[in-house]
Amino acid sequence: MSVDDGPARLLIVDWLSVQGIPYVDCGMGLDRSVGGLSGFVRITGTDRKAFDDNVGTARLPTENAKQNEYRKQAQITELNALNAVMAVIRFKQHFKLLDRLDEATCYILDTATLDIE
Known part of the structure; x- marks a missing residue:
């Protein structure tokens, strides 16, 4: 499912987490800088703890985003693909198909530094 409305x-995510249905919410925020586009790609999920820890923040936004470069740029195909890959990895971790070494409820990749927090 795809949702682009806070x-x-x-x-949806509140209902899924109350029902115990795992989810991964993806998103990004981009702005134009002197050096090009910069911003973040994020994934959040998969359970009620993830909802409670992140709801209403930039990690799980519940309001509609202000106009930013995401809505204006066609050069973000690779960031959308990266976002999808990160979500699949996190979902597989949830089902123990891939190892997971931390308890983070959200991962954010900075597009300028490639740092993940």
Whole structure:
């Protein structure tokens, strides 16, 4: 499913987490800088703890994003692909198909530094 509306995201992810249905919410925020586009790619999920820890923040936004470069640029195909790959990896970790060494409920990749927090 794809949701690009903050209030709808809140309803859907809240319901999924209450029902115990795993989810991974993906998103990005980009802005134009002197050196090009910069920003972040993020994944958040998969359970009620992830919801409670992140709801209403940039890690799980419940309001619609202000206009930014995401809505204006065609050069973000690779960031959308990266976002999808990160989500699949996290989902596989949830089902113990891939190892997981921490308890983070959100991962954010900085597109300028490639640092992940």
